[in-house]
Amino acid sequence: MTHRQPTRLPLLLLLTLTALTGCPKPPPTPEQTHSEIQFDVTVPPETPVNATLLLTGEDSAFKGPTGQGLELVFQGGTTFSAKTRVPKNQPLTYTVQMTTPSAQVALDTAGSVVPARTLEAHQNEENVSFSVERWGPAGGDTQPRTAFVVAVPETTPGTDDIYLAGNHELLGGWNPAGVKLYKAVNNSYATVLSFTPDTSLEFKVTRGSWDKVEKTAEGAEVANHSHKTGTGFSRVSLSVGAWADFITLPPEQVLTGKIEYLSVTPTNTLLKKRDVIVWLPPDYGDDPERRYPVLYMHDGQNLMDATTAFAGEWGVDETAQELVEAGKVDALIIVGIYNTSDRGPEYTQVPDARYPEVDGANGGRADAYGQFIVNELKPMIDGKYRTRPEAKYTGLAGSSLGGLVTMYLGMKHPDTFSRLAVISPSVFWGNNDIVTKVNALPGKLALRIWVDIGTEEGSSSQETVDDTRLLRDALVNKGWVLGGDLKYTEVEGGKHNEAAWAARFGSVLQYLFPPPPP
Structure with a gap:
């Protein structure tokens, strides 16, 4: 019996059929929807x-x-x-x-x-x-706002706080720990504050004290930053080059004339130990019988020595040396009383609750500070140097709160001081308390007074032309004569800083200590 083989399709025919019918298709992929x-x-x-x-x-x-x-x-x-x-x-x-x-x-x-x-x-x-x-806020914000953003150097200790100190109460009234900044993005520190429009601000960056104030990267002094506020939002960006306590090379010390330093510890335990800088006139060693008038000044570390000044010095030594040698000012002794961390309390006659407490007080220690000058420091100076100790030869000078305490102590001790330099005074303190005290005087005192103010110094709640005019008018109402025993000056464009006060210190000296008549 014969068996037949199964019929096989030729290979060519199989390939042809496959090409005509196509390969099986994979299932469709869903379209991506996200x-x-x-x-x-x-x-x-x-x-x-x-x-x-x-x-x-x-x-x-x-x-x-x-x-x-x-x-x-x-x-x-x-x-x-x-x-x-x-x-x-x-x-x-x-x-x-x-x-x-x-x-x-x-x-x-x-x-x-x-x-x-x-x-x-x-x-x-x-x-x-x-x-x-x-x-x-969720409802929007059309109030004036100023954002301060401060970049600090890499050497800044991460545990230290950063502050702004300035001429406005929201900036602490020059308290070196005025307003604390919070840590912000981009390794910066920041705060957002609200000021009245057209407020002229002056400020510096610190780490809480003046010996930790900002410097340039090279260690030089930094002038006060300034900003005038507007009606809306503004941003002030600052960059600190270095810190005073991390600079190995101090600023150059240029002292003119014969200068001596003293250290004094007040007997009143409310007051801290402080240094005193003394400038002696060019001819002090020439005539051992000659005696000299004396000008006492507050904020002594800012007057003559750049190595101790936190915002540049006044150049008191250079100015006095030049004017005395030119015969434009009577030869005098100048005594600079250093301030301490209690500057605010010591330089104010009454407390002001609007301002932060310093060492347990927000003002009101001027009487204790004045007693120290009158009863301890002045007798020391009169005993060590050839002074003319009488009130008619003794002056007192200061700026800002130093101007305020000068006016107050001059009224309080007219038997000690008769020549006052009230420079850029903080009349605002205690709701213009100093004006109230002038108005309460029973009559005019035997005081020769210089009062000045810059037109670009501060805000509506700080050193302003309007407040200083109130002081001027109160003095005039008590009998002081403008152009006579009261010199009043408004300095156009004048700011609230050491450079501005240095620029007019020569005029102050010539008014308070004119050369004696021939």
Whole structure:
């Protein structure tokens, strides 16, 4: 019996059939319906470094694990970022807000709330970047605001606090620990304050004391920073070059004339030990019988020695030497009394609760300070040097709070001082208490008084022309004569700093200590 083989299709025919019918197709891939979005948000430089920022919206992509919002992560510098999946081709709205350390929302420069943003993703991966101009309350903020942002050098100890000290009560009234700054992004420190529009500010950066004040990177003095506030939002950015206590090379010490130093410990335990700098006139060693008038000055470390001045010296030694040698000023002795960390309490006659306490007091120790000068320091100077101790040959001078305490102690001790230099006085202290005290005088005192003020010194609550005019008018009402025993000057453009006071110190000396008649 014969068996037949199964019929086989020729190979060529099999390939032909396959080509005609095609290979089996894989199952279709579902279209991607979501996109990965990277959000990069640039924040204002005054943003706290510990801020919690959230993106919030109705879509689940902006809910985050807690449902409160998608948290942005700080990346360093001024950038916060987050990544999430959002539906494609679907408009989504979202906002950015800060929840800690305080609840704030994004505002524009004018202070209006920034509207919600709209996102519509089309690609599989996209990036969204935007910036926040400033932060503020949910209802917006149109009040005047000034943000201060301070960059510090790498040598700054991480445990130290950073402060602004300046000429306004919100800046501590030149207390070196005036207003404490918080740590901000980008390795900076910041604060946001509100001032009356057109306030002229003068300020410096410290680490809490004047021996830790800012310097240039080369160790030179830094002039007071200045800023005039407006009606809206402004930002002041500063960069500290170095700190005074970290500079190995002190500023050059240029002393003119014969200068001596003393150290004095007051008997009143409320007052701290302090140094005293004494300038002697050019001919002091020529005639052992000659005696000299004396001018006592506050803030002694800022007067003649650049190595002890925190904001530049007055050049008292150079100015006095030049004027005495030229015969324009009577040969005199100048005694500079150093201040201490209690400068505020010692230079004010009454407390003022608007200002921070220093060493347990917010003012009111001027009487104790005055007793120290009159009963301890002056007898020491009169015993050591050839002075003319009578009141008619003795003067007192100071600026800012030093001008205030000069006016007060001159009225309190007219039997000790008869020549007063009231320079840029802090009349505002204690709600213009010094004006009240002048008005309460029973009559004119035997005082020759210089009063001045710069037109660009401070704000409505600090050293101003208006307040100083009140003092001038009170003195005139008591009998002082303008151009006679009262010299009043408004210095156009004058600021509240050592350079401004140095520029007019020569005029002060010529008025208070004119050369004797031939």
